[in-house]
Amino acid sequence: MLQLVIFYIFAAIAVVSAIMVITRRNAVHSAMFLAATLLSVAGVFLSLRAEFLAGVQVIVYVGGILVLFVFVIMLVPSDRVIFERRYNRQGRIALITAAVLIGELVYAVIQGRDAFVFPEETLEPAVEGNSQWVGTVLYQNYLLPFEIASILLLVAIIGAVVLSKKSKPGGEIAVEE
């Protein structure tokens, strides 16, 4: 019961702040609601006893990505941040796509409703040593996907560096100071 209540509290905060993220006029306020969403998702992970995942969620999304978001937002003059157009003219297409997506999700949930069985409630962790388990599974059972993901990220980093350097007419890449 307690677990369920905690889950619903975090889920509600996550959903409400996610709506606030896309409706605020001020980009920094949006970023703050994004922080609330990300932290409540970490809370949901915790209520499901996935401690390692919760820690990684906070460190990567809040400590890394969100800080970079805010960093970039700060470099934009604040009056432009507030009066920038937030919506483009593709509202109808977006509405149709969203409706299709929601339809698919509802269908999937109805089809797989037997899978939503809540485990026995307990104050003890489901498995001892959550981080050890994640490490073992990641580096033994799923080593290949893990390595593929890291190569993908490496390519993205190199790509970002190459794109951010302006190329000279002679084909050489100039380093921008």
Next chain:
Amino acid sequence: MDFFVDYILEPGVKIGVIVLVLPLLVGYLVLMERKLIAFMQVRLGPMRVGPHGLLQPIADALKLMLKEDIVPRGADRLIFIMAPVVALVPAFIVLSVIPFGPSITVPVPDGFQWPLQFVEREVPLFITDLNIGVLFILAVSSIGVLGIILAGWASNSKYPLLGALRSAAQMVSYEVALGFSIIGVLLLAGSLSLVDIVNAQSGDGHWFVLYQPIAFIIFWICGVAETNRAPFDLPEAESELVAGFHTEYSGFRWSLFFLAEYAAMIVVASLMVTLFFGGWLAPFGLRLLPESLAGIEGAFWFSAKLLFFIYSYIWFRASWPRYRYDQLMHVGWKVLLPIAIANVVATAVLVLLLEG
């Protein structure tokens, strides 16, 4: 009843002690800093309030609470008010997983009947021991930087914005090398839990600083940079940026930033003691007090080591000039990070060879 004692009374009392003691500790840390820097510069430091200025922190706290609270016009009011809290809360939360000592035995009431019956209870000197301890600390303390950035942005003023930008770049850069320097210790201890890391160092003088001296030095430097202390105090460089990100703050809100900075200092120093210097373990297996008082002795050794690293912060501040911004980035990315990664690889290979 057991549920009440285990999950409400015991953590509640410990959290209360930390929340009450930490601000007092910070107050006297500031006095210590002022006095030590004064002595290093052949001055006397605060002398007027109390004998040798011993009541100065209390006078300062009163002054800060009574000062006018100013929110500049043009500031984003909500975020301006929120920022000091965002900076302070993570620093306090992190303290919940730091092991200050082993267990002590205290009598606790057994039930609510009168007269109270007391039973002996073993109480560990930390709030909780998490399986993801070190990860938790890195995760929660990375939220603290948001408070500084928000403060700089919400002030709607040039110097705070520049200070906040510097601060964000600096903290994100040094976090990377800091994380890598911890991995060496984690490889040796085989656990992320801080209590397990301390226990892995028990035995005569097997502190991890002996196996990981390079990682320790990197951690030390990055720890000073993460807390925005001299010589890495660019975010609040008073000769260039007035006071950096907290220029527009005054009174109590300003003191919250101050509290956050000193709490972060205490956290980083505690981490150094825990990861590299055996936490509460006595050097060379010394034993000053009988077995029954082992908890108090542990807390003593922890505090002694902690005080040394706090002293080192002040010593650095009095000794070294501030880095230039490009030097700061150079040191962080091109010197500390490669060394830290090389250290991780070397440690991993050695651990594998010696164990396998």
